[in-house]
Amino acid sequence: MIRISVDLNSPLPAYQQIIQSLKIEILSGRLKNGDRLPPIRELAKLLKLNPNTVAKAYYTLENEGFVEGRPGSGNWVNVRAPGLNGLRRSMLDGETRAYLDRAFSLGANLDDVRNSVQRIAAHE
Amino acid sequence: MSDNILEIRNLTVRFRKRAAVDAVTVAFRRGEAVVIAGPNGAGKSTFLRCLAGAIVPDRGRVLYRQGLSRKNIGFLSDRLSLYEGWTLEEAWMFHRREFGIAEPARPTFQGIDLAPRRRIKNLSVGERTLFHLSLLMAQKPAVLLIDEVLHALDPYLRERFLEAVIEAMDEFQTAVIMVNHVFQETAQLPERVMIMDRGRFGLDESREDLERKVKKAAVAGEWPAEIPVLFETLSDLRKERYVYPFREEWAGKSGLDFKDVALGEIVKAFIGGAYVQKRAR
Secondary structure, three states: OOOOOOOOOOOOOHHHHHHHHHHHHHHHOOOOOOOEOOOHHHHHHHHOEOHHHHHHHHHHHHHOOOEEEEOOOEEEEOOOOOOHHHHHHHHHHHHHHHHHHHHHHOOOOHHHHHHHHHHHHHHO | OOOEEEEEEEEEEEEOOEEEEEEEEEEEEOOOEEEEEOOOOOOHHHHHHHHHOOOOOOEEEEEEOOOOOHHHEEEEOOOOOOOOOOEHHHHHHHHHHHHOOOOOOOOOEOOEOOOOOOEHHHOOHHHHHHHHHHHHHHOOOOEEEEEOOHHHOOHHHHHHHHHHHHHHHHHHOOEEEEEOOOHHHHOEOOOEEEEEEOOEEEEEEEHHHHHHHOEEEEOOOOOOOOOOEEEEOOOOOOOEEEEOOOOOOHHHHOOOOOEEOOHHHHHHHHHHHHHHHHHHO
């Protein structure tokens, strides 16, 4: 059961949304080396996407070293990228940047943010 | 070699004195999905009917390439050109003969049941559209022309409809050309966006380029004269201007905060812009 979703109202292009979702699947361990990605046609039908869009996402992931395409048999997870840690760090930075933007827009400063993170982490 | 499947040259269709399609030259490629939007009465449906061969143009030509013929062009509009009294079985037999389709079994749809003995006049609007699409699919269409049928489908049938179109694109490399305004309906299918106004295409861009070239910014103080405004929102409560074509160099120095815009909003801005121009004339 793969959690891939595409938000029509997002200005982020659909193929990048697919890439993003699949990277999260890989980082979280829900997709592992040797797992098969959904066939292009099936994913396109599920998400109501142009098959070319799905193909483009898979092709990009292949170039970035996360996926291996085998002609005639589909696309498989095969992480050759040196370290998922780098990817994890850059995606976390992106999330933090977005969060900080929202926190600062509430009038909070960095100390408020730090306190809030610690307080909530301590309770969960 | 060119991948064009349809080439349109200098196409003009007149209704009395008015040109509904005005000297249009454009080409469509195999397997691409295109959406044509534009204000009402812009000539979109007339253009589509020309491609289907249902209207003979006053000037210009529609050239079929790569073995394309009337037999593998599917044209879908809200007018289903079949006899109301026919059963679905009879309509299928007629369609099969008309288009020389080899398969004997009537095509069906996953998820909906259209019994062969039902009559066309007894189908709901949505069922008619899906039945019609199933007939077109049996033609293994190289081109599908879809004239504003999506808005009449309920959400369930719309999903079945889109799935069938996606399947055709993947299996037959079908070029899909659809007239539609509401992008919630076409989902993410179109890769190319055309906007028609007064019989001409004022815009023809890949979706990706378009999303890069249109930005919006809130109006605050003096607006720099070199930044072209496509459309300005009508509310005084929130004054935003849509910019096209956008240049990256404006992002830093103009003091404006440019935001990305989703496709539906982009098209709304273009159509809104067309109405503003109309008022100004």
